[in-house]
Amino acid sequence: MLNPKIGQYLKSSYPADIVDALISAYSEVLRNYRIERWKPSELDAGHFVEAARRIVEHEIFGTTTPLAKAMGSFSPAVLSKYESATGDEAFRILIPRVLFSIYCIRNKRGVGHISSISPNKMDATFILSATKWVLAELVRTVTASNPDDAHALTDAILERELDLIWDDGESFVIMDNKLKAEQKVLVTLYKRDRYSIDEIQSLIGYKNRTRFKSIVERLRSDNLIDIVQESICKISPLGIREAERIIENT
Incomplete structure (x- = not known):
């Protein structure tokens, strides 16, 4: 269960419905990973990517696609569009590239479509780590004015997942x-x-x-x-x- 402050901070900068979708998708990725349901964990990452892309667009374009409207595929052309925008490189380059890697694994490794590679712990672990990094980076940017909260909240997101x-x-x-x-x-x-x-x-x-x-x-x-x-x-x-x-x- 995420600290409620995470949602509060994110909603101070981004639309509440998008933040709720982001946190819900992340929570499902984490929950399914913990009970070793690799396919659902990786599938939920697709929803996480869609919510996080909307936050990226809100940050660099000032507007974004409503949740009720489909965003379309996440293509290299879309990635290039983000990178050629102005603003913080975390939102133009770093976060989009991590999201694109999640998107590719979700779509090309037997999760969203049939493939020779079945959903597995290795891919699910990468996706979980990548979603943790994206969420922590978003939290870091919105808590910049409160270093104590920034440290505590990002540490809580990035805590280790142990089978023990x-x-x-x-x-x-x-x-x-x-x-x-x-x-x-x-x-x-x-x-x-x-x-x-x-x-x-x-x-x-x-x-x-x-x-x-x-x-x-x-x-x-x-x-x-x-x-x-x-x-x-x-x-x-x-x-x-x-x-x-x-x-x-x-």
């Missing part, structure tokens, strides 16, 4: 019950950094607060995490390596 963790916005479950509490803390912070001590304790279901604080302090003394602003935990480069070792061995 079931996190659908309502449930957060570390699927391997054999992991020790220290290991659960590290993989939780590896997925999304900067949780508070209380948040981590709740997420991993550790009951004894006193013992849990001792676990966190031990991780800190081993340079696997740091604690800032009194209670916010950050995973260190050493902690990242240890979390990746844990993930590889589960």
Whole structure:
């Protein structure tokens, strides 16, 4: 579930119905990826591309195609039209090229049409990463005046997707019950950094607060995490390596 601030910021700059369509499509891409439904995940990316193209057009042309009207195919000529416009190169070049790559995979790799290549995790992972980047870039531009929100919201979008963790916005479950509490803390912070001590304790279901604080302090003394602003935990480069070792061995 996306932070509501993302939609609020985007709607301050772009038509609300287009923002809602963008967020809905992104949420479906993410949801289907998490439950390993590769074809629906990649199909929903087509809707994401259509909504994001409308935002690009709104930004560089000042007007865009209404949702009720079809946009037509995303061709190299359309890409060239965007690139030859004036304005921020993120909207003229970078975002359109990423969207075009999503569009091509969605249309030419057995998703939208029959192909020798069936929908698969490799393509779905690329599409998910690309949609995350586009959404984060859009959020970065509309939160430029608020660096704290920009950092927090883009980090939340770009958090890692781990098979070890079931996190659908309502449930957060570390699927391997054999992991020790220290290991659960590290993989939780590896997925999304900067949780508070209380948040981590709740997420991993550790009951004894006193013992849990001792676990966190031990991780800190081993340079696997740091604690800032009194209670916010950050995973260190050493902690990242240890979390990746844990993930590889589960």
